[in-house]
Every structure is written in C-alpha cells, then in structure tokens.
Amino acid sequence: MKTTNQSDNNAVPTINNDSKQLLLELLPEECWWGGRAADGRSMPYHLEEFSADLDQNHKSNQACPLLLSNKGRYIWSEEPFHFEFSQGKLSVQGVGQLFLGEGHETLKGAFQHAAHRFFPPAPDIPEPLLFTAPQYNLWIELLYEPTQAKVLQYAKSVLEHGMPPGVIMIDDNWHEPYGTWKFHSGRFPDPKQMVNELHEMGFKVMLWVCPFITADSLTFRELEPTGILLKDRSGNTAIRKWWNGYSAVLDCTNPAAVEWIQAQLDKLQREYGIDGFKLDAGDVDFYECDDLSYVPTSRSGHCEAWAKVGLKYSLNEYRACWKLAGQPIAQRLKDKAHEWEGNGLDALIPDGLAQGLLGYAYICPDMIGGGEYGSFTTAKFDAELFVRSAQCSALFPMMQFSAAPWRLLDETNLQYCIEAAKLHAAFGEEILQLAMHASRSGEPIVRHMAYEFAEAGMEHVKDQFMLGDSLLVAPVIVKGMRERNVVFPAGTWIGDDGSVVVGPTTKQIEVPLSRLPYFRKSE
Structure with a gap:
C-alpha cells in the first residue's frame, strides 16, 4: 500500500503506480473532485463523510476513474475503484492498478497532468x-x-x-x-x-x-444465433429489466x-x-459482474x-x-x-x-x-x-x-x-x-472557479462558473431571488449590464427575472 502525507506542493511531480490500494491523509484545506458527475453537489469532497463505488453505481450519468485535488494531487486507474473520505483521510481500493500523481500544485495542474498522461484529447469535436x-x-x-x-x-x-x-x-x-x-x-x-x-x-x-433488443421480435430471433447478444452467467441470452420493460442486450465488447x-x-x-x-x-x-461477454469486462x-x-x-x-x-x-x-x-x-x-x-x-x-x-x-x-x-x-x-x-x-x-x-x-x-x-488541450469548457483562480479560495463556490478563462457566469438558481452575491477574483470585470467591478470582491447585484448575469474579464 502506498501512503503519503505530502505537504510540499513544490515537490517534483511524481506518479506512484505499484498498488491497488491507497490511503492518503488530507492536506490542510485540501479539496477533491471526481468519480461521478451526478455527485457534483457533494463536491468538493473535504471533511464530510462520502463514499462511492464506481463499478456498482454511476447514478445514471457519466463517471470516470479520476479524483483531483486542489493541492495538485490526483488518482487514476484504468479500472473502476471504490473511494471513501472519512476522518480526514481518503482511502481508495481498486480492481486494477492505482496511479497517484503528486506535486502539480493546483487543481488545474493536477487535471492537466492526468489528462495529458491518461486521457489525451482526440483532435475532433462533436458536430459544431x-x-x-x-x-x-x-x-x-x-x-x-x-x-x-x-x-x-x-x-x-x-x-x-x-x-x-x-x-x-x-x-x-x-x-x-x-x-x-x-x-x-x-x-x-x-x-x-x-x-x-x-x-x-x-x-x-x-x-x-x-442497446436493447425486444425479445418478442423478428430481430431478436435473427440475432440470438449470431452470438452478439449478451449472455448471463448460465450461458443463456440475458434478459434485463430497464425502464421500458424486459429486453435482450447487445454485447458491444x-x-x-x-x-x-x-x-x-x-x-x-x-x-x-x-x-x-x-x-x-x-x-x-443493466449489466452483471458475471455476465458472459465476448471480452470479459x-x-x-x-x-x-x-x-x-x-x-x-x-x-x-x-x-x-x-x-x-x-x-x-x-x-x-x-x-x-x-x-x-x-x-x-x-x-x-x-x-x-x-x-x-x-x-x-x-x-x-x-x-x-x-x-x-x-x-x-x-x-x-x-x-x-x-x-x-x-x-x-x-x-x-x-x-x-x-x-x-x-x-x-x-x-x-x-x-x-x-x-x-x-x-x-x-x-x-x-x-x-x-x-x-x-480538442487540443483537454481543458473543460465550463470551468470551476477554483480551476481558473487557484489562490482565490473559491473551492466551495458552485453557483457560478467560468466559460473558458475570461467569462464569469452567475445564473439565478433560487426561487424568487432578485438579488444575488457574485464572487469576483482579482481583475476588472465588465458586466452584461455595462457595470464595472474590480476584484477581488464579493458584490451583490440585481437579478430581475429578465437577467442572466455574466462578466467579461478585462485584459
């Protein structure tokens, strides 16, 4: 087991990759993100108790075997893992090898290093x-x-x-x-x-x-002998319950x-x-761990x-x-x-x-x-x-x-x-x-304030975001709200209404129902 209690964020970046288990002590003010998109409201993971199993439950949305820290650390695996934050520690248990990256200073630094090494961007984008x-x-x-x-x-x-x-x-x-x-x-x-x-x-x-095939259909009868439908542990064609009933499933391995x-x-x-x-x-x-697929997975x-x-x-x-x-x-x-x-x-x-x-x-x-x-x-x-x-x-x-x-x-x-x-x-x-x-950098388009402004203490701000590196967007998400606070990092910010705000500051602004507030960072 690899254990670390690193407190020197200026250390040479390292990757430790010799374990399927990790136990980390959280650094002072250390916050983490990652695992499942649907856990966004629980992020950043800090001192509260939290756990997730990335193989058992994705909460019906995207998931990725990645955890990122605002202190420049990250954890990656090619396989699902279970992680838990408890009593100031992060424990991770993986099916495959766990990679611990350290010394990347910030959330952005940790993300960029992990992306470059483990999931570099494809040079294409979806339909414009x-x-x-x-x-x-x-x-x-x-x-x-x-x-x-x-x-x-x-x-x-x-x-x-x-x-x-x-x-x-x-x-x-x-x-x-x-x-x-x-x-x-x-x-x-x-x-x-x-x-x-x-x-x-x-x-x-x-x-x-x-990926479902209605069992009582000509298509099913044509496909079942071909071996491209998923089989259960007994070797029979798997029939799975989903939101529209019971169906066979394509084996996309x-x-x-x-x-x-x-x-x-x-x-x-x-x-x-x-x-x-x-x-x-x-x-x-819709899958079981002991399903018999073309490629075991x-x-x-x-x-x-x-x-x-x-x-x-x-x-x-x-x-x-x-x-x-x-x-x-x-x-x-x-x-x-x-x-x-x-x-x-x-x-x-x-x-x-x-x-x-x-x-x-x-x-x-x-x-x-x-x-x-x-x-x-x-x-x-x-x-x-x-x-x-x-x-x-x-x-x-x-x-x-x-x-x-x-x-x-x-x-x-x-x-x-x-x-x-x-x-x-x-x-x-x-x-x-x-x-x-x-598509060139791998960077998010919608970015956490802490991603762009590492020293601003904005890890827990999650009702505003950056579109790229220059546009701060502060929607209203509370019923009846006609005023809201916006947290501005250092710099000069030009509002959608022509207002000028000099940060760092927190400013209360008017938000009538007709307004979506956004602010452009001045060069």
Missing part, C-alpha cells in the same frame, strides 16, 4: 451545430407518441417564435420494436420527406437508439455487435438523411463499450458514459426534475462542473425545465423555474429545449426564454472556439 445553436429534444412534448406531423409542427413552432434552428432530436418510439431500427410506418409515413423538410428549415436531425448496430445506423443515414444519434441507456445497472466496461459505438458519428449524445474523457462525445446531464432543489435546477452547475473535471468537455445540461417527464404531469408547473433553467443553460457549451416554451409560458416569460436561446447563438462562435481548444 450542437454548440452554436440551441437543441430541441421532442421527449417532453411527444413522449412515446412521436409522429411525422408532430415533429414538423414542433420545428415550425421554433421558427415561428423567432428561435434559432438547431439540432432536433426525435426521441423514443419513432421505430418498430427496440432493436428494429426502422421508422414506424404508421407514425412516420414518409420519413425521408420529413427529414428533407427539417433540413430545409435549417435543422439537423438526430434519432434516439439504445463483440466487434460483430458493433458492426451490426452501426450498419443499422448507417442505413438510416444513407436512406433518410439522418444526421446523428442519441445513444441512450448503457447504464451499469466489468459493468463499467460494458458502459464504455456502448459509448464507443457513437464515436463513429460526429452528431451524437450520451447520458451514461464510463471513461472516454477527451473523446468527441456530447455528454448530457441526467434527467432532472422540474424543481428548484434536489435533483433540479440546483444541480445543473455543480454537476456540469463535475463533468468538466472528469475530462468531459462537451457537456449539455438537461432539458430546460427538467427532463423527468413525470414532473410535468404530477408537479405544478413553475414558469419562473423554466425561465431560470433556460438562462442557466444559455452559456453552457450546449443548451437543450424539450417542453415547448410557447405552450407553457405567457408572452413575457416566453420572450425571456427566446432571449436566452438567442444569447446562446450569439456566443456560439466563442463556444465553438472553446470546444476546439478543448
């Missing part, structure tokens, strides 16, 4: 339109009943209300049984014509897919399974002009294998992902509830910051207002929450509408959402340049 315009996912509006007519009407409504065209995503149930990736002939009588119309309106088109699913997707592109795919599911929950390894399927397509989206930091994959936060606190608006910024520190630069907050459709059917709709959600998303790398603001909002609140969409488009070229920078 994901960054330069809002996205429109049809889930909340259409649920399991999408039709050609409804898709076209949604797109027309976007344009009629003065919102920029972007990527439009046709979600679950556009198809025949799961795994039979053909347009349902009753709901989509002429899909090629639909796609052509959407293209003419300025949209690119994504389709939802998953098998190259033949990858070839098969990509052939289905390629055909959709070739025959109908589909531009890309939302590759859903792949969560570790962990639950997390199956999640990673499904994520690799989408690397072929520049227009992609994932919600569940393991490793693959630095790769050109659009990573959406998991479905949030239509609520202010809990798994709602309060989670967007801290979870987004966690995504970036896990190496996932190309991030998207959840659907504006929340993607948990049950929230819209059981909870009272909150127009203020919807507006603040749109504003919070506007200066993320991506923003995604689903519930139609023109259906839900009065004219005043609708205009606030349209302004947020237009603001994102206005910043599109800058965001795209940051994405290209990430």
Whole structure:
C-alpha cells in the first residue's frame, strides 16, 4: 500500500503506480473532485463523510476513474475503484492498478497532468451545430407518441417564435420494436420527406437508439444465433429489466455487435438523411459482474463499450458514459426534475462542473425545465423555474429545449426564454472556439472557479462558473431571488449590464427575472 502525507506542493511531480490500494491523509484545506458527475453537489469532497463505488453505481450519468485535488494531487486507474473520505483521510481500493500523481500544485495542474498522461484529447469535436445553436429534444412534448406531423409542427413552432434552428432530436418510439431500427410506418409515413423538410428549415436531425433488443421480435430471433447478444452467467441470452420493460442486450465488447448496430445506423443515414444519434441507456445497472461477454469486462466496461459505438458519428449524445474523457462525445446531464432543489435546477452547475473535471468537455445540461417527464404531469408547473433553467443553460457549451416554451409560458416569460436561446447563438462562435481548444488541450469548457483562480479560495463556490478563462457566469438558481452575491477574483470585470467591478470582491447585484448575469474579464 502506498501512503503519503505530502505537504510540499513544490515537490517534483511524481506518479506512484505499484498498488491497488491507497490511503492518503488530507492536506490542510485540501479539496477533491471526481468519480461521478451526478455527485457534483457533494463536491468538493473535504471533511464530510462520502463514499462511492464506481463499478456498482454511476447514478445514471457519466463517471470516470479520476479524483483531483486542489493541492495538485490526483488518482487514476484504468479500472473502476471504490473511494471513501472519512476522518480526514481518503482511502481508495481498486480492481486494477492505482496511479497517484503528486506535486502539480493546483487543481488545474493536477487535471492537466492526468489528462495529458491518461486521457489525451482526440483532435475532433462533436458536430459544431450542437454548440452554436440551441437543441430541441421532442421527449417532453411527444413522449412515446412521436409522429411525422408532430415533429414538423414542433420545428415550425421554433421558427415561428423567432428561435434559432438547431439540432432536433426525435426521441423514443419513432421505430418498430427496440432493436428494429426502422421508422414506424404508421407514425412516420414518409420519413425521408420529413427529414428533407427539417433540413430545409435549417435543422439537423438526430434519432434516439439504445442497446436493447425486444425479445418478442423478428430481430431478436435473427440475432440470438449470431452470438452478439449478451449472455448471463448460465450461458443463456440475458434478459434485463430497464425502464421500458424486459429486453435482450447487445454485447458491444463483440466487434460483430458493433458492426451490426452501426450498419443499422448507417442505413438510416444513407436512406433518410439522418444526421446523428442519441445513444441512450448503457447504464451499469443493466449489466452483471458475471455476465458472459465476448471480452470479459466489468459493468463499467460494458458502459464504455456502448459509448464507443457513437464515436463513429460526429452528431451524437450520451447520458451514461464510463471513461472516454477527451473523446468527441456530447455528454448530457441526467434527467432532472422540474424543481428548484434536489435533483433540479440546483444541480445543473455543480454537476456540469463535475463533468468538466472528469475530462468531459462537451457537456449539455438537461432539458430546460427538467427532463423527468413525470414532473410535468404530477408537479405544478413553475414558469419562473423554466425561465431560470433556460438562462442557466444559455452559456453552457450546449443548451437543450424539450417542453415547448410557447405552450407553457405567457408572452413575457416566453420572450425571456427566446432571449436566452438567442444569447446562446450569439456566443456560439466563442463556444465553438472553446470546444476546439478543448480538442487540443483537454481543458473543460465550463470551468470551476477554483480551476481558473487557484489562490482565490473559491473551492466551495458552485453557483457560478467560468466559460473558458475570461467569462464569469452567475445564473439565478433560487426561487424568487432578485438579488444575488457574485464572487469576483482579482481583475476588472465588465458586466452584461455595462457595470464595472474590480476584484477581488464579493458584490451583490440585481437579478430581475429578465437577467442572466455574466462578466467579461478585462485584459
């Protein structure tokens, strides 16, 4: 076991890699980030008790075998590990070798060294339109009943209300049984014509897919003898419960399974002009540690294998992902509830910051207002929450509408959402340049204040963020708030309202419902 109590942050950077266990004493004021994106609100890990098992549970979102410290330390493994913060110590137990990096001085230093060594960025980025315009996912509006007519009407409504065209995503149930990736002939009588119309309106088109195969289908009967479906420990085809019932699962550790699913997707592109795919599911929950796969792997390894399927397509989206930091994959936060606190608006910024520190630069907050459709059917709709959600998303790398603001909002609140969409488009070229920078450097696009300003003591600030290294964004995430405090690092900051703030300071600003505050650092 490698044990350290290093207090000299100016030491020569080292990597210790001879152990599957580590026990570290926390340094004075040491804070840590990493593990799972959905734990963002619990970060930084400091003196509070916290533990997580990265093989058993990813909390339905991205995870990565990486921990980072503001004192320039990091831990990496190629395999899942369990970690625990307790009584001023961090203990880590891995399945594979653990790598401890030390002496990198800051959070940024630790991240950059780990990224360079273990997950260097690919030189590509996802489809540029994901960054330069809002996205429109049809889930909340259409649920399991999408039709050609409804898709076209949604797109027309976007344009009629003065919102920029972007990527439009046709979600679950556009198809025949799961795994039979053909347009349902009753709901989509002429899909090629639909796609052509959407293209003419300025949209690119994504389709939802998953790794599941409906057992009672012709596709299942054709695939089962080929050996590309996952087998359980007894050697039988695994049938797994997921949110839409019980299905077989593609074994994506098998190259033949990858070839098969990509052939289905390629055909959709070739025959109908589909531009890309939302590759859903792949969560570790749907696999068992003793499954018999083509390449023996962990639950997390199956999640990673499904994520690799989408690397072929520049227009992609994932919600569940393991490793693959630095790769050109659009990573959406998991479905949030239509609520202010809990798994709602309060989670967007801290979870987004966690995504970036896990190496996932190309991030998207959840659907504006929340993607948990049950929230819209059981909870009272909150127009203020919807507006603040749109504003919070506007200066993320991506923003995604689903519930139609023109259906839900009065004219005043609708205009606030349209302004947020237009603001994102206005910043599109800058965001795209940051994405290209990430493809060269691996750096997050949305950055923690402590990442950019190591000496400012901002480790626990998680209701504001940096877009790149010069734009401070301070959305409102509390109901009824019309004033908020913004923490400014050293420098001169020019506000969206023309105000000038000289830091370091904490300043109370006015935040009417019409305002998303942001500040540009002056050269």
